Amino acid sequence: DAGVIQSPRHEVTEMGQEVTLRCKPISGHNSLFWYRQTMMRGLELLIYFNNNVPIDDSGMPEDRFSAKMPNASFSTLKIQPSEPRDSAVYFCASSHRSLQGRNINIQYFGAGTRLSVL
Amino acid sequence: KQEVTQIPAALSVPEGENLVLNCSFTDSAIYNLQWFRQDPGKGLTSLLLIQSSQREQTSGRLNASLDKSSGRSTLYIAASQPGDSATYLCAVRPDSSYKLIFGSGTRLLVRP
Numbered sequence A: 001d002a003g004v005i006q007s008p009r010h011e012v013t014e015m016g017q018e019v020t021l022r023c024k025p026i027s028g029h030n031s032l033f034w035y036r037q038t039m040m041r042g043l044e045l046l047i048y049f050n051n052n053v054p055i056d057d058s059g060m061p062e063d064r065f066s067a068k069m070p071n072a073s074f075s076t077l078k079i080q081p082s083e084p085r086d087s088a089v090y091f092c093a094s095s096h097r098s099l100q101g102r103n104i105n106i107q108y109f110g111a112g113t114r115l116s117v118l
Numbered sequence B: 001k002q003e004v005t006q007i008p009a010a011l012s013v014p015e016g017e018n019l020v021l022n023c024s025f026t027d028s029a030i031y032n033l034q035w036f037r038q039d040p041g042k043g044l045t046s047l048l049l050i051q052s053s054q055r056e057q058t059s060g061r062l063n064a065s066l067d068k069s070s071g072r073s074t075l076y077i078a079a080s081q082p083g084d085s086a087t088y089l090c091a092v093r094p095d096s097s098y099k100l101i102f103g104s105g106t107r108l109l110v111r112p
Helices: none
Strands: A005-007 A009-011 A019-024 A031-038 A042-049 A053-056 A065-071 A074-077 A089-095 A113-117 B004-007 B010-014 B019-025 B030-038 B044-051 B056-059 B062-067 B072-077 B086-094 B105-112
Touching: A005 A089, A009 A019, A019 A089, A019 A113, A031 A074, A042 A065, A042 A074, A053 A065, A074 A089, B004 B086, B010 B019, B019 B030, B019 B086, B019 B105, B030 B062, B030 B072, B044 B056, B044 B062, B044 B072, B072 B086
Parallel strands: A009 A113, B010 B105
Antiparallel strands: A005 A019, A019 A074, A031 A042, A031 A089, A042 A053, A065 A074, A089 A113, B004 B019, B019 B072, B030 B044, B030 B086, B056 B062, B062 B072, B086 B105
């Protein structure tokens, strides 16, 4: 398996522009996570999907952030409008949650998207 | 609120040395604990996962221990190599939660 695939790897944009980050989870995984990593705050969970449904978006910083998962093999994280303080590395991770509800829980991370908002 | 702390923040050792990385957490009610490795410009790779009922896990030169009652975990790396240079993060999964709470990491440099 190719693992979790994120694109683009690097994104440089100007303040006010819309940014869309993409993620393809590992085939067969039914849980997907978006994280943000900064020097100041470390790794923070932004949103969690299970079976394509957003379960917890309490980590999404503001209304400028939105995430979708239209199908089991694709998710997007959108920032509109972007601001310099959104500069960070954004990671997507996926895992498999058993039908019995016990989460196997090993999360597999993508390589991340390094976002710079000027 | 669960908080995860890793000490030291950075560590530099000569090749061949055995070393210990520390992780502490404030709430002992955890489901499991994971150690990850992060290389510069790359994502996280899961190294070891310890369930709350376990005391330790081993993989090759790595050994992770868990003491829930004291809120501590250690990652032991035997016979360190330059290729072990990376940032090591520990993450706790609270009971009945899918979330991982991460520490800030220990940046390890193994000098040839």
